[in-house]
Amino acid sequence: MKPLDSQSRVAPKKIMLATDFSPASEAALPYALTIARHYSSELFVAYVIPPEFGDLIAPERTPTIRQEAQRVAQQNMERFLNAGRQRGVSCQPLIGEGAIWDVLQEMIYQNGIDLIVLGTHGRRGLRKLLLGSVAEEVFRMAPCPVLTVGPKTSETPSMDVRLDHILYPLEFIPDTSDAASYAVSLAEEYHAKLTSMKVFEETVPSSDVKALVEEPFRHWMEDHIAIESDLRARTSFEPGFGPTAEAILKFASDRGVDLIVMGVQRLDPVMAAHLPKPDIAYEVVRTAPCPVLTVR
Numbered sequence: 001m002k003p004l005d006s007q008s009r010v011a012p013k014k015i016m017l018a019t020d021f022s023p024a025s026e027a028a029l030p031y032a033l034t035i036a037r038h039y040s041s042e043l044f045v046a047y048v049i050p051p052e053f054g055d056l057i058a059p060e061r062t063p064t065i066r067q068e069a070q071r072v073a074q075q076n077m078e079r080f081l082n083a084g085r086q087r088g089v090s091c092q093p094l095i096g097e098g099a100i101w102d103v104l105q106e107m108i109y110q111n112g113i114d115l116i117v118l119g120t121h122g123r124r125g126l127r128k129l130l131l132g133s134v135a136e137e138v139f140r141m142a143p144c145p146v147l148t149v150g151p152k153t154s155e156t157p158s159m160d161v162r163l164d165h166i167l168y169p170l171e172f173i174p175d176t177s178d179a180a181s182y183a184v185s186l187a188e189e190y191h192a193k194l195t196s197m198k199v200f201e202e203t204v205p206s207s208d209v210k211a212l213v214e215e216p217f218r219h220w221m222e223d224h225i226a227i228e229s230d231l232r233a234r235t236s237f238e239p240g241f242g243p244t245a246e247a248i249l250k251f252a253s254d255r256g257v258d259l260i261v262m263g264v265q266r267l268d269p270v271m272a273a274h275l276p277k278p279d280i281a282y283e284v285v286r287t288a289p290c291p292v293l294t295v296r
Contacts, residue, residue, distance in 0.1 A: 010185035012115040028119035179263035179295035199240035245283035
């Protein structure tokens with residue numbers, strides 16, 4: 001998706017489901033199909049065969065192993081493509097070979113992808129996601145929004161998923177983040193309730209905090225939601241208290257949020273690994289009870 005102006009409509013036309021054919025990828029599939037069907041988007045199912053194990057494999061065996069990897073990839077790919085056909089979604093397979101992020105990045109640019117969907121295992125943070133150590137590169141470096149479906153996301157009984165309640169954590173007021181436009185547009189598109197949340201580091205709520213923020217929040221609504229939109233009646237403000245990620249996750253769990261939309265900074269994964277503590281987006285994506293859409 002290209003950057004949005006305030007009050008613009010989200011309309012992804014080319015969606016990529018990045019997969020390794022694991023159960024985590026299976027969990028992300030309903031979301032990719034639901035969004036693709038809703039917007040009449042083309043869905044690209046992408047799989048990258050990782051490089052061979054170097055000296056561990058005799059050179060004469062390399063062609064055989066590569067052929068077998070291709071065969072297995074094609075076989076697994078067919079399951080995903082069939083699921084798309086059954087839902088009336090146009091699906092295209094993308095199978096590459098090499099360094100996973102490098103290949104995915106090329107696929108993204110060559111096919112004009114404007115939304116990436118992926119599932120995560122969530123073990124030991126993003127470095128153990130479905131795409132192995134490269135998954136955090138997708139999250140951090142992708143040129144378009146990324147919808148991450150984590151292991152704590154409620155199981156969907158079918159290929160149909162609902163987006164009835166969207167949570168948008170505000171980082172700053174006034175808010176110039178592109179993520180705000182995505183949150184508003186999706187809430188309008190799906191006729192969902194939208195909760196904007198500002199977290200204060202105070203562990204004990206102050207009685208006057210909400211009153212202090214209500215006026216800036218009204219300005220936020222004026223900046224991001226058209227005056228004629230019925231979304232204004234479905235939008236509310238919620239103050240949170242304590243550690244930011246914990247407050248966001250608790251609200252999402254307690255209130256049955258279906259999607260969290262939040263901004264994320266471009267940050268090299270190597271640098272991110274050396275931060276004194278994980279950043280907020282990292283923690284939310286890793287343990288959220290629902291999918292998280294991150295927008296740079």
